[in-house]
Amino acid sequence: MRPSLLDPLFAPATTLDGVGPKVAGLIANVVPADTGGREVRIGDLLFVLPHAVIDRRQRYAIADAPDGALVTIEVTIGRHQPAPRGRGSVPYRVFAHDDTEEIALTFFHAKGEWLQKALPEGERMLVSGRLEWFNGRPSMVHPDHMVPVARADELPALEPVYPLTAGLSAKVLRRAILGAVARLPDLPEWLDPELIRRRSFPALRMALHRLHEPSDPLDIDPDSAAWRRLAYDELLAGQLALALVRAKLRHVPGRPLTGDGSLEAAIRAALPYSLTGAQEQALSEIHADLASEKRMLRLLQGDVGSGKTVVALLAMARAAEAGGQSALMAPTEILARQHLATIAPLAARAGLRAAVLTGREKGKERAQILEGLAAGEIHIVLGTHALFQEGVEYKNLALAIVDEQHRFGVHQRLAMTAKGIAPDMLVMTATPIPRTLVLTAFGDMDVSRLTEKPAGRQPIQTVTLPLERLPGLVERLRHAVAEGQKVYWICPLVEESEEVKLMSAEDRFASLKPVFGDALGLIHGRMAGRDKDEAMRAFKDGETRILVGTTVIEVGVDVPDATIIVIEHAERFGLAQLHQLRGRVGRGAKASSCVLLYKEPLGLVAKQRLSVMRETEDGFRISEEDLKLRGEGELLGTRQSGTPGFRVARLERHGDLLEIARDDARLVLERDPELSSPRGEALRMLLYLHGRDDAIRLLRAG
Incomplete structure (x- = not known):
């Protein structure tokens, strides 16, 4: 059960003043979380962070105001010039002046009575908005703020600028965000006190206050203590969720897979080349994992053409030597069939039978494959998600290999385990992933890297x-x-x-x-x-x-x-x-x-x-450059793939916090695997706040 303390943050955004269903629908477009079709909640608004600040502290003389800039000027209101009767397209103008120049404040479709009250003739006013010069004459269309000099404190000195969408005004969004911050309950502190001291992190409420009501433009810098505090919270929630997944996947005991090396030797003899040093290294790590009592959870990262498929095949031969079956899941049918074309002839040299199973196999052909898997006659099966659907039974699935991991998130890894299948797991990707992203998306896995290309490959x-x-x-x-x-x-x-x-x-x-x-x-x-x-x-x-x-x-x-x-x-x-x-x-x-x-x-x-x-041509260098140029969200195509798209953290800026978060998460779970201590209870709230409640369900599932 979600702690009742968090209920105000899980209430719909429509419970805020000024937010009806239409506005909530528009706000959904700027909320950085993937709401997955659910309605926007108050908690989502906390993390809509400003990307700039309008500084209204400086006052300009009209004559000195730069063209096209947002400026604040102190003026005396002169005459009103309403639009001629029946000519709605002509604007209503109010002329004002200071010691240096006259300016036209211009309003389209405005109510004259309202303007007479808001801008009375002879009144000293502070007016703020975008000033533009036409033919040597200044004008300001629809000023953002107009307040009498006597009430100058009502003018926001620093105004955060948020991402907007068509139809959503900055004023409405800002009011909704401040309403959400006001509803934040007093949550217990989940961060380690020593870390807070060392990093000068403010408390959660203070961090949100500084970002949404900045007193200095530096407050909204992603490198500010407030932003880094929120980024660390988010990274910690992600690392904690991954550590819980890892604990759950490891909790299902593995079994040692050892073989005599005969099938592997037969396949090696059939290869027209010898393996690279990196391939041999990866294989020895995989063999050690397979032989251990714990389940293997390994990510094999290899650049394009570095020979991952051969490593996978030799690992599958080892599983077959131990009497087990292997399944290799690819993201597309084309790729699954291509793996079959590469693998089947080599496997046959070792007396192993390989088959392909995708959504396309129907009727008799499909029935034969399913029989072969259930009877254990098929040693290696290649396919798409169809491999783990209802009705596909294995006699003894010992090794599951997933190709192109970034299309296959943590949830799918758990789904396989939930089917009562507890195979060793090897995940392969040809997308070189920067080290920081490996930690965020696959912090629950050990990593092997293939850094060499096979001999004979031309640049x-x-x-x-x-x-x-x-x-x-x-x-x-x-x-x-x-x-x-x-x-x-x-x-x-x-x-x-x-x-x-x-x-x-x-x-x-x-x-x-x-x-x-x-x-x-x-x-x-x-x-x-x-x-x-x-x-x-x-x-x-x-x-x-x-x-x-x-x-x-x-x-x-x-x-x-x-x-x-x-x-x-x-x-x-x-x-x-x-x-x-x-x-x-x-x-x-x-x-x-x-x-x-x-x-x-x-x-x-x-x-x-x-x-x-x-x-x-070095994919790892390319991936690091890509991270710098694009940020992590797009790099993994996060919006579609169930990998972490961050709301607050920017890995290119906050990567240093990631390692700390990972160590923190692992240490917490070593000391308090059920998250039942006071800090553990607080961390459960953090997981809910950042939408990682799947991980809490794992705790309950034991």
Whole structure:
């Protein structure tokens, strides 16, 4: 049960003055939490933080006021000039002056009586708003504040600026936020007193007060003590939730998986190359985990083309030696089938049977696979989420491998365990994740990194080209295709949209068709599964030589003899995605190239991105740069993926607090695994406050 002390924060925002259902709907657009369709609560408003401050402390003479700036001026009200009768489009003007100049205060659709009262002639007033100069004459349209000099203290000296959405006024939002802060109950302190002292953290109420009612512009800086206090709370809630998940997953006992190495040796003998040092290191860590009594929970991070699949296959061979089955779950059908194509022939050399199970297997074919799994005749199964649906029974599932972790959050990891399946778990990702993000999203896992590329891989030459030079590029590709090379051509969209004027895959396919004819193929996410497979097969077998597509080919598609990739509108893609796409070439022994086509003019961030791509192929460096350029929310595509999107913490600014939060969370649970001490009870409130109540349900589930 949620502590009743928190009830005021879980009340709907519509219980605040001035917030009806319509305003609450607008506020939902600016609340940083993913509300998941539920109504906005009062607690959500606490964490709508200002991104700037309007400083009204300085007073300007009208003549000295800069054009277009928000200024505060002290004036004497002169004459009123109402709009002529029947001409509603003409504004109502009030002329005012100081010793230096006259100014027109301009109002559209205003009530004359109200203005006469608000701005009486001869009154000394403080007026604040955006001042603009037209033909040497100053004017201010709809001032933000107008107060008599005698009541100057009513003018907010510093006014926080919040993110807004169409239809939501700054005044209404600010009033709602201050209303929410006023409803904050007196919560017990959940932070360690020594940490508070060392970091000069204010109490929660004081931190919120400083951010929402700043007395200095520095108060709303993400590096201020107030902001860092709230960021630490959020990071601690996340780390505590992960530590509870880890405790729960580890709580289900594992079983030692040891083998004689015979099946693994047979697969190694069938490989045309030897493993890199990094692969051997990762395997020895995995073997140690498998042999232990505790369940394995390991993240295998490997850059594009670093050989994760082979490591996974050898781990699955070890599970088979111990009499267990393995399941490898991929994010897409294409990838699951491709894993089958890579793994099945090698597994067969060791006498192991591999099968694929996705939503597409139906009827008799599906029934046979399910029988094989239940009887233990299938040793390795590859597939999508279908692997863990109702009706799929395993005889002895010992190892679960999840490919592309960032599409598969903590909740899904728990769901697998909840099915009564307690396999060892290996999670693989080709998206190099900065160290700080590994801690936030996967703090419950041990980490292995593959940092080398297999022998024989050629570097990829990366060039940037403006779209104006497209005809020359097409001509060069014509020669490349004539020499037998294969080319990917990536577009940002499937079909042209009204809002975004970008080249779509279908348009580009149509424009290249006259040049390349039947050598041209098309693939995108809206095609039926079988059509996608057919497009990939034709490209693989060389029936088509240029494959125009969307980012559907981003993850794991493997055509070793593809040597050129063109990425159109490269300025629209994030660094990590550009890096993933580039990794589709350079997989064979031939030199490869990547052409980044961009539309001028380029923004600063886009320029930086493209230059990082030219300079390096190191995915880990690219991911660190991406974090600096974009912040963590977009990096993991958090809005969709069940990984932590932060409301307050900015990892590029608060990464140093993350390690402290992780150590703090682990220490707390070692001393108080049930969170039943006074600090434990307070930490439960923190988990509720930051929407991590799933973790509290784990405590109750034991």
